[in-house]
Structure formats: structure tokens, C-alpha cells
Amino acid sequence: MSDARSELEARLREIGESRYHHRHPFNLRMHEGTLSPEELRTWARNRYYYQTRIPKKDSAILAKEGTDTPFRREWIGRIHDHDGEKPGEGGLALWLDLAEAVGCARGEVEGLHQVLPGVREACDAYVAFVESHDLLESVAASLTELFASDIMKVRLAAFEKHYPWVDAAGLRYFRTRTEQAPRDAAFGLGFVLDHAETHEARERCVAALERKCEILWSLLDAVEAAGRQPALVPHAQVRFDEAEGRTLVVLPERAVALNESARELLDLCDGSRSAEALACEIAHRHPEAESAYPDAHDFLEHMEKAGVLSSA
């Protein structure tokens, strides 16, 4: 039994080593100091959406079959940590400080109007995972906290060294998490090791943590993609199709029809501006269209897959 226990712990830690997002190219660039201020802002604004999902995820865990008083007493502390005892306190407020320190407007971040579709999808997938899996798997999925403390330390040092323009007061989130994460992770790990009593249960825990790593990874994929600078491929022909009254982008052996708003966005794709900047521009031009921002990102991604746009 204790063999199986230590073997499971080793496997869970190995997943962190090989799949946690400390290896993601975007984080590597953040930590080596090569992100632009715009990229940092995109990241901070989008990662805030993740932060807002965490208390929801923890509430779902508290409501699960199998929790008892000692468990809930411990676990509810995460919600307090995140939401704070009063306004201006807690992890969410600290994250807003960070977002402000990298140059975001606090209200815009809080409003969640400019969340990348891929980020929204990833974060919602995490909450949905917890809602649809049992207590053991849900706690196992939270074990990315085992690796959070290390990345926070690296990040803190990187910000101090490479992004001196970011006000140090904005970095309090990282400092707080380096203390909270190990404590939370120790409890979560103990719970998983105690309760994963069968081979089948241990496999489910491993799969849950892998899934969570995938979710964090895809969040950064979306943030990274927002920094690409799309341009129309050189051999494309943009023309009006009189027969059906629409614009066509013609490529070898295919043609893509564009409506008016797609045409407007495509005309902005000159290779000098990021997908994020383009989507913000479109949202700014069309304040009446609520989903203009995510629609623009979806469209740019779709056009890149269709071979209409390419990025340097």
C-alpha cells in the first residue's frame, strides 16, 4: 500500500515536471524577459478570467458527495483566500492590482469583456470538469498547486529583473501565493494519497491532473496566439462577387466568402498589428456589438486555419 502511495505521488510530481505550464513557450518568454507590455497586459487580463473561475470551482468541490466537516473547514479557506474578507483584499483583488501595474484599466479587466475565446473555453472547461467528476478527481485536478510555488518564485524574480516598469506593489499576488500554494497543495496531496485506494482510482487521479495541465497549457496557447500579427497571404485575391453580392477571398482551388464585418477586419490585417490589437480595434469601433471582440479573435483563428491569413 505504501509503495502504491509513494508511486502515485512520484507520478503526480512527474506530470508537473513534464506537463505543467512552466514549460510553455509563453511562460518561458515571460521569465526570460522578452514579452512586450502589450503581451503582458493580454496575459494579465485573460488570466484574471481564470482567477474568477477558481471560487466557483472550489464551491463546486465543497458541494460534492464525500466531503465532511474537516474537509470543508479546510477547503473553504481557499474561497476566503481568493475573495478576501472585505473589498480590496484577497487573491482576486491582488490580481487586479497586478493587471493595473502592467497597464490594464481595472474596470475593463473586471468587466471581462475582453477575454480571449480560447481562454474562456479553457477556464470554463476546468469548472465543467470539476462539476462532472467526483471529489477525488476534482481534488487531484487542483494539484497543479504543487508546482505553483516554484513558478511564482521564478516569476517574481523575472518581474523584478526584466520588467522594472511594473510597480512592485502589483507583485503582491505572487508573494502571497508562494505562501498559500504549498499549504493548499499539501492538504490536497494528502487527501488524494489517502483516498486513491485502488489502481483504478489512482489512474483517474493521474488523468485528472494531466487534464488540468492541458487546460492551463491551452490557456497560454490562446494568449500566445493573440500576439501573432496576421496578414493576408500574398497569393490571395480579394474580390467582389457580383453574382451573390459578397466579398470573396480566392485561394488555389477554394474561395472564402466574407460578410461586411469580416471584410472590415481582414482589411486591417497588414502584418503590423497583433490579433489582440485588431480585435480591440474592432470592439472599439463597434461598441454596440457585444461579441465583437471574441468574434474577431475567432475569425482570425479561422482564417489562419483556412490559409487566408498567415503570421510572421
Added chain:
Amino acid sequence: MDTPRPLNLIAELTYRCPLRCAYCSNPLEWADVRDGLDADAWGRVMREAARLGVIHVGLTGGEPTVRRDLGEIVGHAAGAGLYVHLVTAGAPILPEGLDPLIERGLRSVQLSIQDADPAASDAMAGAPSFERKLDFARAVRARDLPLTLNVVLHRGNLERVDAILELARRLDAQRLELAHVQYYGWALLNRAALLPSRAQLDRALERVEAARARGPSPEILIAMPDYHRERPKPCMGGWGRKMLVVDPAGRVLPCHAAAGLPGLEFWSVAERPLAECWADAPGMNAFRGEDWMREPCRHCPERERDHGGCRCQAFALAGDASATDPVCGLAPDRSAILAARRTAEAADEPPLRHRSPSTSRRKRSESVRN
């Protein structure tokens, strides 16, 4: 019925070609069809095609680059607003020959290569051409034009599909078209030497799937030999529906092979406007829509997908262009397909009969029905 809007013009500028492939899709009687349209006449075709709604034009042949006025024709096509695509064997055009075509509006190139093995490629082409094709492919990419590599598959090269996939990757092609031989004309004449066995085909399909799993580039398109299928292909997307072929003499056709069907009257752009040839020629309307269909097609739920299959194949194998495509598992004339499959399972391969002017003239009066 309303005349459909053609989207694609296949402009067969000439049937002349320096290569002698034994599966050439030109008619057996190609040597009798002269280049009937000069550059200005082609210019008129391009403008009229654009007015009909055509988006893409493929300049093909034969080998379109044997025409000295190709640049002019490209200019006319681009001037008409069409997306200009060159379909070539990579000879006689030289790499620097691309530049004036690009200046006049050429946008993309499809290059045919017969095999990944140089000797086998040259043997099928009947001329030393492999190295020259590779140079041409590199020249296309060096000029930042999208390149589609087209390789016609048959039992002689199917085993080298891995090498073909690797070649496409090495040449930085955007697309690889693995187009199995279609059995008309020259290919039908050589069918016993070209049709692969089912096992050969399955092995090749596995290799293609493995390549797709390795990455998105190049995009791989594969056309299965319909002889090994249970349902017919939606030939040309339907007769006279989306594709418009103009042959070197100026005849407006629904496909490359339809001029060989007896009793059909097609019209020529040398005598009438393109729109009239497309909409009103009796031959163009002979198999448009579904009224011509017999059972089992007439009430078949799949007729909307396959449009009844291929009329040329029905004529070649069943002797009747209105018959159900014999490829279909429900076709009364299926036996011809089953017999061809049995031959393909046997090991013996008769020698290939390559395309040449003299064989073409000999075939003029022969009726070729296998």
C-alpha cells in the same frame, strides 16, 4: 431549369505535350484536335467566363507552356478578374519563364510529377524530365507562389507513396494531390497495367493517414480509384453544374472526356458566345439535373451527392452513357468493374502503351471498350 453557375473554368489550351504518360487524360484522338483559339479568342473566353460567375481558371492542356502566347492568355485571364492557376508538367517552361507569367497575374501552380523515383518518373513520362521538374518546383517556391504537387497514382508507383509524401514535404508544396488514375482514354487502354490490388491500395492509404497525423503541411488530397469503391464519385461535381471545360478547339464541355460520347452535340466558342455554349448546347443539357436518370439512380437517396456518377464511365463500360455508373454496387452493369478488380488481383502486368501522335491516330477509328 435554371442554368447553374460555373465556378471553375478548365482551359485546355492545347493537347500538345512533350511527355507521353500512359494514363494521359486527353482524348485518345488528341492528335486530331488542333489549337483552334488564339490568345485573343482565349481572352474573350476568360471575360465571358468571369461574367458567367467563374472564379478560378486552370490553364492546362496537354502542356500549356508549349504555347508561346501563354503570357498573353494569363494576362487576359487575370484582367478578367479570374484567379489564374497554371497546371503544368514543368516543361518546356524554364524556371525564369515563370517571371513574365507572374507579372501578368499568375497566382498559383500545379506541377505534375510521375513518381518519387527519378528513373520511374522518367519512364512513365517517356522523357527525361524528373530533375527539371524538381528545379521548376523550387523556382515556384522561390517566387513565393503556392505549389500543388500532383502525382497520379497507379499500381506501378503506389508502393512508393512514402517517398512521394517526403518529396512533397521537401519541395515545400502547400498541397499534394494524390490523384489515382481515372480510367478513360489512355488509362482505360492501359488499365490492366495500372489498376492496383485492394491490398496495395489499403497499404498506401495507411501511409497517407500516418503522414497526415505527422503534421498539417502539406495538405494532402487523395482521390481513390473508383473501381475499388462501392459508390460512384460525384464526377465533376455533376454534369454541367460547376465545371466548365473548353478544349483546344474551343468546344465547351462538361468534362475532359465528354467529347468522346457519341451523339452529343457540343458547341464551340469559335462560333457562339460562351454563355450560350454552356447553357443551351444539347450535349450540355443531356445529363444536367436528374431527369435523365434511370433506376436505380432515379429514386436513390444518394443521387444528390453523386449526381449519378460518371457518364463517360457508363459509356465506356456499359456501352450506354445513360446507364448507372458501373462502379455503383447497385448498377446492373457491375460485372465489368468486378472483372477489372479480379485482373488487378493477378500479378501479371502487360506493357504500357504510351501516349504518342501515331498511337493517337491509330485509335481514331478504333472503338475502345474493355
